[in-house]
Amino acid sequence: MKVKLEIDPDQSENEVIIKAAKITPEIERLYRRLQENSAQDDQITGYRGSTAYYLKISDILFFETEAKQVMAHTKKHSYAVKYKLYELENLLGGQFMRVSKSTILNLDQIYALTRSISNCQIQFQNSYKTVYVSRRYYRELRTKLDERRAQ
Structure with missing residues (x-):
């Protein structure tokens, strides 16, 4: 893999571009890390x-x-935001994931995952709040959590 750095004094904002022939696990990991850091x-x-x-x-x-x-x-309060969920999905980094039609979850904040026959419940550390994961998103959630643990 080639790594290239260009300094442009006219650039108003830092930008990272990844050029690849296809998406490989290495490219995907690099992309996720950059998203999470930003x-x-x-x-x-x-x-x-x-x-x-x-x-x-x-x-x-x-x-x-x-x-x-x-x-x-957050752990203690809830706040109204002026975005739609689909806008947040595009705006947020790889640490967030949609887990139901009405919920986007911060993967870094998960404390416990309880699976039952009918649903999956997420708990957060130092918070009474819980989230339910729909069956449609459960497999993708488990895959993402396993990938994060392997890193």
Whole structure:
């Protein structure tokens, strides 16, 4: 693999481009790591009442829709955000994954996974909040968690 660095004083924002003939496991791992690193320092604006809060993306446990409003949940509070779930999927890094029609989960915040006959429940450390994973997304979730553990 070739690695190339170009310095351009006219560049307003840093940009990383990966050029590959096809997606290999090595390219996919590199892409995920770059996404995770770029998303760790990012913030998103959440609203509680008339107050705007600047939330670190890494502190968010999950996003879910409630009555046509997307909510960002942290360990203690929930905040309204001005994004749709599909927009968040594109915006967020590889540490987030959709686990149901109405929920996007932060994979780094998972503490426990409880599987039963009818569903799968996710628990978070130091939080009473839980999330249910739909059967449609369960296999992909297990695969991602296993890949992260192997790294």
